[in-house]
Amino acid sequence: MGKESIDALQQRGVRVTPQRALIWRALTESGEHFTAEEVWERVRDELPGLELSTVYRTLEALHEVGLVADSRLPEGPRVFEAQPTLHPHLVCVSCGGISHPEPEVGQRLLETLVKGSGGFEAHELHVVAKGLCAVCARSGESQAARGVPG
Numbered sequence: 282m283g284k285e286s287i288d289a290l291q292q293r294g295v296r297v298t299p300q301r302a303l304i305w306r307a308l309t310e311s312g313e314h315f316t317a318e319e320v321w322e323r324v325r326d327e328l329p330g331l332e333l334s335t336v337y338r339t340l341e342a343l344h345e346v347g348l349v350a351d352s353r354l355p356e357g358p359r360v361f362e363a364q365p366t367l368h369p370h371l372v373c374v375s376c377g378g379i380s381h382p383e384p385e386v387g388q389r390l391l392e393t394l395v396k397g398s399g400g401f402e403a404h405e406l407h408v409v410a411k412g413l414c415a416v417c418a419r420s421g422e423s424q425a426a427r428g429v430p431g
Contacts, residue, residue: 293346303328304339308349308363314379316358354379354409369408375417 290297290305307323308315315323321336340361343349353359354372360379369387371380381387387408395403413421 289348290343293348295342295346295348299328300331300335301339301342303331304336305343305348305363308343308361312363314352314360314362316360320361352409355411369410371414372409372411373414373417374411375413375421378414380414 287297287302290301295301303324304320307320311323317337317340318333320340321331321333324336325331340349340351343363344351344361348363350362351359352362352370354370357372357377369382369390371382372378373380390408391403395401
């Protein structure tokens, strides 16, 4: 694992163990959303004996120090990702894909919320937009052109 990755853990006061380092690496290298079970499946061969409960505890610890985003998407499982900054989720109702808009979009949403909140101090914001990703939208357009319901 790169020194930068270990430094990120240490800078947040996280005690670096082989389990935490491995789980953190799996999240940062992929840049994707994972359930705790999916994280465990990705790393268990590299660290035999790793328990699913350890993965949950590690994800919770990394979330508490702001290194891991923990999202509960509508009608979906709890997912984790190594993106500590605010970022809305765009969920495709057709294929189930999860993506993010440009990083500035999340910051503008938060600023707008804070301005209109009467002094509320937001520490965390989860935004989920449901719709169609570009691929599914194009597929739906081509079906609609042929008279096939989308």
